[in-house]
Amino acid sequence: MSAVALKLTGVTRVHGKGAGEVHALRGVDLEVRRGEMVAVMGPSGSGKSTLLHLAGGLDTATSGRVEVAGRDVGSAGARERAALRRKHIGYVFQDFNLVPALTARENVMVPLELDGMPARRAREHARVALAEVGMEDMGARFPDDMSGGQAQRVAIARALVGTRGLLLADEPTGALDSVTGEAVLRVLRARVEAGAAGVLVTHDARHAAWADRTVFLRDGLLVDGTTAAPSAESLLAGAAATGGHAADDPDDGVAGAGR
Amino acid sequence: MSVRHALLVLLSERPMHGYQLRQEFERRTGGTWPLNIGQAYSTLSRLERDGLVAPVGSDDPDAPETYRLTDDGTEQARSWWDTPVDRGTPARDELAIKLALAVTVRVDGKPVDVPAIVQRQRTATMTVLRDLTRLKREAGDDLAWSLVLDSLVFAAEAEIRWLDHVEASVVRAARQHPERAEQGAPAPSSATARKTADRKGATR
Numbered sequence: 275m276s277a278v279a280l281k282l283t284g285v286t287r288v289h290g291k292g293a294g295e296v297h298a299l300r301g302v303d304l305e306v307r308r309g310e311m312v313a314v315m316g317p318s319g320s321g322k323s324t325l326l327h328l329a330g331g332l333d334t335a336t337s338g339r340v341e342v343a344g345r346d347v348g349s350a351g352a353r354e355r356a357a358l359r360r361k362h363i364g365y366v367f368q369d370f371n372l373v374p375a376l377t378a379r380e381n382v383m384v385p386l387e388l389d390g391m392p393a394r395r396a397r398e399h400a401r402v403a404l405a406e407v408g409m410e411d412m413g414a415r416f417p418d419d420m421s422g423g424q425a426q427r428v429a430i431a432r433a434l435v436g437t438r439g440l441l442l443a444d445e446p447t448g449a450l451d452s453v454t455g456e457a458v459l460r461v462l463r464a465r466v467e468a469g470a471a472g473v474l475v476t477h478d479a480r481h482a483a484w485a486d487r488t489v490f491l492r493d494g495l496l497v498d499g500t501t502a503a504p505s506a507e508s509l510l511a512g513a514a515a516t517g518g519h520a521a522d523d524p525d526d527g528v529a530g531a532g533r
Numbered sequence: 534m535s536v537r538h539a540l541l542v543l544l545s546e547r548p549m550h551g552y553q554l555r556q557e558f559e560r561r562t563g564g565t566w567p568l569n570i571g572q573a574y575s576t577l578s579r580l581e582r583d584g585l586v587a588p589v590g591s592d593d594p595d596a597p598e599t600y601r602l603t604d605d606g607t608e609q610a611r612s613w614w615d616t617p618v619d620r621g622t623p624a625r626d627e628l629a630i631k632l633a634l635a636v637t638v639r640v641d642g643k644p645v646d647v648p649a650i651v652q653r654q655r656t657a658t659m660t661v662l663r664d665l666t667r668l669k670r671e672a673g674d675d676l677a678w679s680l681v682l683d684s685l686v687f688a689a690e691a692e693i694r695w696l697d698h699v700e701a702s703v704v705r706a707a708r709q710h711p712e713r714a715e716q717g718a719p720a721p722s723s724a725t726a727r728k729t730a731d732r733k734g735a736t737r
Contacts, residue, residue, distance in 0.1 A: 317697075460670070479659065479693040480686060483666035488659050490652070497652055 278344070279362075279440045279471030280306040280329050285338035287324050287494075298324040300494040301338070308439055311463065311472035313482035316491030322475045323444065325491065329473060330363050330442050331355045342440060360389045363440045364433025366462075368448035370425040372417040372432075378404060379413035382432045389436075403431040406468070407461045423454035427461050434465055441465065441472045447481055459484045536568060536576050541585065541602065541610040548589050548601040551577055563678035565685070585609055628654065628692070632699055636706075651700045655693060662689040 287299040299321045306312050316322050327333035328340050331347045340347040343362045350358060364385075365371075372381045382400035387393065404410050407427040417425050426446060433441050443462065447455030463484055466472045474485055482488045490497050536558075543549065543557050555573040559566075577600055580586040585606035589599040602610065635645040665686050672679045 463670070478690075479662055480666075480690045482659065483662040483686075483689075485663070488656075488663070490655065 277307050278305055279308050279342065280304070280473065281339075281341040282325075282329070283339040283341075285325075285328060285335045285340060287321075287328060287333065288336045297494050299328070299335075302491075302494070302496050304489065304496065306440075306471045306473055308469050308471045309466060310487075311466045311474060311485040313474045313476060313485035313488040314491060315476060315479070315482050315488055317477075319493075320491040321494040322491055324494075326442050326444055326473065326475055329440070330365060331359050357389075360385055361437050363442065364430075364435075364438045366426070366429050366433050366441060366443040366446045368445040370417070370422070370429045370449075372425055372428060374417050376416075377413060378409060378415050378417070378420070378428045378431075381417070381428055382435050385432065385438075386436050391436075399436050400431070403435040404428070406434075406465065407431045421454070422450045423457050426450065426458045430458070430461055430465060434470055439470050441470050443472065443474045445476055446474070447476070447478070452480075455481065535613075536572060537580065538610070538613040540573070540576055540580065541606055542613060544586060544600060544602045545607060545610045548599045550597040550599045552597060561677050563675075563681045565681050580606065636703060647703050648700060651696050651703075655696050658689050658692050658696070662686065662693070665689060 282302050282304040285299055285302045285304075286297065289296045289298055302321075302325065304312070304325075314322050314325060324333065328335055328347075329342070331340075331342065331350075335348055342358055345358060347355060347358060372378075373384065376384070379397065379400045382403050383393070383396040386396035386399055391399070401410070401413065404413055407430050409424065409427050409431060412420065412424060412428070415424075417428070420428065430441070430446075433443075441462070446462070447458055450458060459481060462472060462474070472485070474482065476482050539558055540554050543554055543561075549557065551573045552570060554577070555568050555570055558568050558573075577586065581588070581600070583605075584603055586600040587603050589601050591599065632647070632650065635647050635650055638645055665682055669679065669682045669686065672682060
């Protein structure tokens with residue numbers, strides 16, 4: 275499998291047309307390798323969620339190229355893209371998104387069974403995935419009987435079960451207290467060190483610090499200390515998000531992502 | 534940092550000589566603030582002068598002088614625990630001073646590029662925060678070291694939040710007083726302001 279799990283080249287995403295046109299992303303280049311975790315920070319409306327949705331094949335770039343595990347997501351048909359998602363991409367959300375009627379083990383088995391894997395093998399994969407996040411004894415529990423930290427660890431197991439190597443995490447610690455959040459980051463980190471690639475969208479610098487590097491989004495542009503200063507327009511987007519906390523952070527509000 | 538008080542509370546455990554004090558101080562604070570041996574001895578001699586410590590005395594003339602707390606020293610050590618650390622007079626902070634100057638100074642008649650300064654600092658502080666986080670992950674169950682690291686982690690995090698605030702405030706100021714361009718951010722034209730409003734409308 276390619277060492278580059280995710281590659282964005284000149285990715286632009288425009289919503290709407292004409293006067294109401296909104297440039298959610300403007301020529302973004304980003305590469306995430308296996309064994310690497312990249313944090314994405316930026317105020318509301320800076321394009322963080324759009325970036326994650328494009329990486330996850332939930333949205334299509336207006337121009338530019340998105341490759342997951344060496345495959346061009348944009349040129350893939352709907353079926354191929356769905357297969358790409360099931361085999362290579364795992365999502366983790368702030369609110370865990372576990373199926374309440376299924377046990378931890380069953381939740382982790384779902385993507386494998388959807389992919390046609392026999393239940394016995396899926397169960398074995400799920401057992402391994404749960405053990406990798408320290409939840410081997412919780413397989414029979416239902417989400418309602420778990421703490422937030424436990425539920426999020428199950429969600430991480432589900433995101434990385436089987437052959438999936440790209441983990442896209444959208445504020446995964448947002449609903450957790452700081453000690454539990456740290457425990458979840460520790461698990462994420464361990465999965466990345468075991469060879470997964472991680473993209474962590476967060477507004478919390480302390481959490482971003484768990485990544486190997488941090489990129490900053492400003493009005494659809496990736497900025498770092500060496501690039502030109504962002505435009506006044508992009509800064510206004512930042513001003514709107516002063517204090518930028520997740521609770522009132524609709525981000526780009528792009529539909530999808532299975533919410 | 535009051536080395537004086539740190540040495541007093543270490544001596545409240547047991548009598549020690551200067552080199553031991555230095556070792557204990559560094560060990561218990563994770564070596565974050567190195568204390569040179571000269572400073573340890575000069576602090577000890579000032580404490581002796583002030584009657585807070587006294588030499589224990591030894592039969593061995595070659596042994597380094599070991600010090601114990603006097604009653605006054607014991608009292609001072611206790612009162613350090615009981616008294617909050619004075620935060621009333623902030624230390625001189627180069628970053629705060631730099632940005633305060635950046636929003637007012639004009640170079641060759643032009644405002645300083647504040648957003649660029651903010652972003653460079655953000656990247657640098659983020660790198661520090663990442664390194665601290667890595668140390669923290671490896672700190673294991675060494676509570677003292679871990680708490681010292683936490684203190685540095687929270688300070689770096691606070692700095693990044695403050696930088697976000699600076700960035701937003703500069704833009705807001707430029708928007709409210711476009712005629713005063715010295716805030717460092719180019720004043721947005723009404724067209725861009727409208728476009729921003731459109732974006733907000735479109736994303737809800």
